[in-house]
Amino acid sequence: MSSGHALASDQAMLEECNPFLSMARGFNTAADHLGLDEGVREVLRQPDREMKVSLPIRMDDGSVKVFTGYRVQHNTLRGPCKGGIRFAPDVNLDEVRALSAWMTWKCSVVNLPFGGGKGGVICDPRTMSNGELERLTRSYTIAIMDILGPDRDVPAPDMNTNEQTMAWIMDTYSMHARRTTTAIVTGKPLSIGGSQGRREATGRGVMISANQALKIVGMRPENARVVVQGSGNVGGIGALLLHQEGYKITSMSDMYGCIYNEKGLDVPAVLLHLRRQGRLEGFLGADHIQASEQLELDCDVLVPAATENQITSRNADRIKAKLIVEGANGPTTAIASKMLEDRGVVIVPDILANAGGVTVSYFEWVQDRMGYFWSEDIVNSRLEQIMIKAFDEVAEMAKRHNVGLRTAAYIVAIDRVATVYRMRGLAN
Numbered sequence: 001m002s003s004g005h006a007l008a009s010d011q012a013m014l015e016e017c018n019p020f021l022s023m024a025r026g027f028n029t030a031a032d033h034l035g036l037d038e039g040v041r042e043v044l045r046q047p048d049r050e051m052k053v054s055l056p057i058r059m060d061d062g063s064v065k066v067f068t069g070y071r072v073q074h075n076t077l078r079g080p081c082k083g084g085i086r087f088a089p090d091v092n093l094d095e096v097r098a099l100s101a102w103m104t105w106k107c108s109v110v111n112l113p114f115g116g117g118k119g120g121v122i123c124d125p126r127t128m129s130n131g132e133l134e135r136l137t138r139s140y141t142i143a144i145m146d147i148l149g150p151d152r153d154v155p156a157p158d159m160n161t162n163e164q165t166m167a168w169i170m171d172t173y174s175m176h177a178r179r180t181t182t183a184i185v186t187g188k189p190l191s192i193g194g195s196q197g198r199r200e201a202t203g204r205g206v207m208i209s210a211n212q213a214l215k216i217v218g219m220r221p222e223n224a225r226v227v228v229q230g231s232g233n234v235g236g237i238g239a240l241l242l243h244q245e246g247y248k249i250t251s252m253s254d255m256y257g258c259i260y261n262e263k264g265l266d267v268p269a270v271l272l273h274l275r276r277q278g279r280l281e282g283f284l285g286a287d288h289i290q291a292s293e294q295l296e297l298d299c300d301v302l303v304p305a306a307t308e309n310q311i312t313s314r315n316a317d318r319i320k321a322k323l324i325v326e327g328a329n330g331p332t333t334a335i336a337s338k339m340l341e342d343r344g345v346v347i348v349p350d351i352l353a354n355a356g357g358v359t360v361s362y363f364e365w366v367q368d369r370m371g372y373f374w375s376e377d378i379v380n381s382r383l384e385q386i387m388i389k390a391f392d393e394v395a396e397m398a399k400r401h402n403v404g405l406r407t408a409a410y411i412v413a414i415d416r417v418a419t420v421y422r423m424r425g426l427a428n
């Protein structure tokens with residue numbers, strides 16, 4: 001590896017990729033710039049509340065299995081907690097805790113009146129039937145119901161949960177509350193209080209962030225070659241919107257493979273193929289390359305939109321992009337981020353770049369509470385206003401403190417929460 005960075009040992013890599021340590025690094029650097037005193041740091045570092053629940057479920061074969069679920073509420077100073085629920089075999093408290101804190105900073109950086117929360121259930125949804133998933137979702141909702149509510153904690157989808165999961169949560173909560181309570185979750189189907197534009201919102205936010213950041217790099221969309229990792233809600237829709245904006249998408253990937261065409265992919269055709277075949281494999285208008293090569297392709301913009309810890313100290317030196325727009329949560333470790341920024345690579349951090357999703361979730365919550373629903377045009381233009389304002393505030397902070405956009409985003413976010421904390425004071 002070049003530039004004198006020794007290959008990290010496995011133990012060091014585990015630490016580098018630990019989401020809680022990564023979040024703490026980002027937090028501490030920003031807190032130093034803000035000159036936050038130790039007491040305020042202590043308050044903002046700790047989650048307000050952590051709930052662990054046991055969920056006995058009758059499986060389809062008649063047996064009973066007990067699942068473990070978590071809900072962590074990191075901070076409620078600026079409003080109810082907001083954050084997704086993930087179903088995955090490797091869910092653990094450390095991860096949920098870190099993600100809940102990230103949600104506090106993400107909501108704050110785009111100035112939404114929410115704190116941060118996150119939930120997770122340890123399970124393997126691929127091996128479960130729809131009925132088992134429904135019973136698990138309903139049981140989880142009942143178990144954490146005392147700490148949920150439109151004014152307390154408003155979940156949303158995350159990994160392996162979707163509109164249907166949110167509909168089950170809304171229904172279970174409403175049955176127990178004895179009134180239909182649409183504002184209890186966001187990311188719902190349109191027919192039960194979802195918002196226009198929610199499905200595209202995170203990809204749209206990625207596109208808006210890329211447009212803003214491209215001005216810093218001094219490029220125009222027509223000249224920018226883009227590599228997108230992940231072709232799901234964020235990557236697939238992000239790639240399509242960037243393509244429509246005039247960017248040349250040269251590579252896309254999913255968990256099964258990676259395609260590349262130096263002349264630019266026909267993104268609508270790629271997505272049609274993906275819808276029909278369930279994977280990118282077999283797409284004819286491109287070469288198929290190794291997944292490990294994708295992030296290191298010669299390109300101008302890299303959009304990691306799949307999963308966490310994709311750019312680490314092991315590959316950061318080989319990344320060629322001038323601009324990285326983080327569609328996924330935590331795709332770049334704190335160490336890799338510093339290595340890249342030292343080389344002049346501009347990184348739009350996850351808490352800003354993928355905040356389009358939570359912003360339209362906020363719109364959904366507002367519309368549910370008003371009982372008055374907006375057109376897609378209104379949703380999209382309000383999203384654009386919020387994203388551009390947040391981007392400009394972060395860019396301005398980066399200049400003022402002479403730091404990268406990641407640290408600047410944390411500074412903006414932490415400063416807002418700390419200000420509310422000082423205004424409200426301690427309860428004792």
Ligand code: NAD
Nearest residue numbers: 202230231232233234254255305306307327328329354357
């Ligand atoms: P998704 O399940 O819709 O799509 C994930 C995509 O990534 C799929 O195409 C999958 O095949 C691919 N993938 C998984 N592992 C991969 C790998 N190692 N290499 C290449 N491709 C891989 O998920 P999503 O909603 O698009 O979420 C992606 C990321 O964005 C996650 O980190 C998520 O937390 C974050 N995020 C999502 C939203 C949202 O609104 N959906 C909002 C903010 C952040």
